[in-house]
Amino acid sequence: MASKRFVLTFPPDATGQPITYNLIKKYDIMINIVKADVSPGKIGHLVIEMTAPAKVLKEGMEYIKQQDIECDPIEKKITYREDLCIHCGACTAVCFAGALTMRRDNAELLFEPEKCVVCELCLKACPLKLFSIDIG
Ligand code: SF4
Ligand code: SF4
Incomplete structure (x- = not known):
């Protein structure tokens, strides 16, 4: 199986x-x-x-x-530079999978990789180009 x-x-x-x-x-x-x-x-x-x-x-x-x-x-993996994020929320608007959301308690970005479907839309959406793809 x-x-x-x-x-x-x-x-x-x-x-x-x-x-x-x-x-x-x-x-x-x-x-x-x-x-x-x-x-x-x-x-x-x-x-x-x-x-x-x-x-x-x-x-x-x-x-x-x-x-x-x-x-x-789905064989690829998305990573992002959390340390450089300005929590603008632009990436959350394109993430239909719900892997990128804004936290309610502190308005910071929350990335849940297990929900990511590697559609790559966040790569273009982030003004600081913080996302990248790892293969394999
Ligand atoms: S690759 Fe797609 S699903 Fe994954 S975090 Fe980016 S926008 Fe969301
Ligand atoms: S678009 Fe980029 S800077 Fe804005 S919240 Fe997402 S990762 Fe952070």
């Missing part, structure tokens, strides 16, 4: 397809939805964790791609 996280990116006209249902029913893949940001008529993102034998995971990925949905395994 292998578990892997993926970011699925749906084109605006593909939302509403029962992708996760089919992955479970047709391929017997265990699915854990980490984050969903899908609304009709817009590009949607779904972060899922799939658990199945490696061969079946590959078949599942192929099935997703056949539906014209991008399927990217």
